[in-house]
Amino acid sequence: MPWPLPGVPAPMLAIGGAPPDAAGWAVEMKWDGVRIIAVCEARQCRLYSRNGNDVGGSYPEVVAALKVLSGNGSLILDGEIVAQEPDGAPSFGRLQRRMHVALPGEQLVAEVPVQFFAFDVLRIGARDTMAEPYLERRKRLAEVDFAAPLSAPPHWIEVDAQALQRVALEHRLEGIVSKRVDSVYLPGRRSPAWIKTPLRQRTEAVVAGWTPGAGAMGSTFGSLVLGAYDENGRFVYIGNAGTGFTQAARRIIRATLGEIETSASAFDEPPPEAAAAGWRWVDPILVGDVEYREFSGARLRMPSWKGLRTDKVPAQVDVPPLR
Known part of the structure; x- marks a missing residue:
């Protein structure tokens, strides 16, 4: 989006990367x-x-x-x-x-x-x-x-x-x-x-569903709907991960989602936006590794998918701690 304010300097932006190992910084x-x-x-x-x-x-x-x-x-x-x-x-x-x-x-x-x-x-x-x-x-x-x-x-x-x-x-x-x-x-x-x-944090999350994709993602999914178990044992929504996937991973995950699709949400309280947005639901049996910036107590901020995990069962996936 073009900077709309002539006469006012737009902010200079940084690139992402590891800190440089050199003098002069x-x-x-x-x-x-x-x-x-x-x-x-x-x-x-x-x-x-x-x-x-x-x-x-x-x-x-x-x-x-x-x-x-x-x-x-x-x-x-x-x-x-x-x-x-x-x-x-x-x-x-x-x-x-x-x-x-x-x-x-x-x-x-x-x-x-x-x-x-x-x-x-x-x-x-x-x-x-x-x-x-x-x-x-x-x-x-x-x-x-x-x-x-x-x-x-x-x-x-x-x-x-x-x-x-x-x-x-x-x-x-x-x-x-x-x-x-x-x-x-x-x-x-x-x-x-x-x-x-x-700095990024990591957590496990249970896949509870997916959102329909658009454009290049139309044949797979837009994002994965994520859940975890709170201190009372309730399965709760913690956010959506729409980045971090290769195209090959998207195809493999989408095929798996089709095999475990269900008609109803497994959440104790489904997110209110789910119905209007046409979210699809699955049996909550897949566990993934997710990187994120912050957990507000309700949703992960800027979650990014890192891959499926086979070393954890869904019942072991707890809501991330507040830090």
């Missing part, structure tokens, strides 16, 4: 929030999402703080809106309570406070900084007088990225981002000068 933590370009001019501040939508109404406390920070001047920051658990770990599940509320009331703002973590400065006063190297921009960012709910999280230079990955895992962060210390800011570009390395 800095590392930042990846916070599992919502990417934001914050634009302030003459006491007017707006927050733009990755697709160019103005989402400032959802985060009035951030807009108010940015107005105080920028005063009558010009300031453009790149960063993330993050909601944290009481122990400081970011929670995308908590953030969702704010993301889709255009004008939150005082109670919601108090119940789900958010922070704006700035990791780049693109303009400060009359100076456009995007052509400056990363370390120079970070130096300018460190000189900005941030106050809650605004901050600039740290970066590390010439450190062991593997060690920082372990720190990120211990603190339940999303991962790390490695950035070349001499890299300029390239609006709207996905550049190898930035490399994101997300």
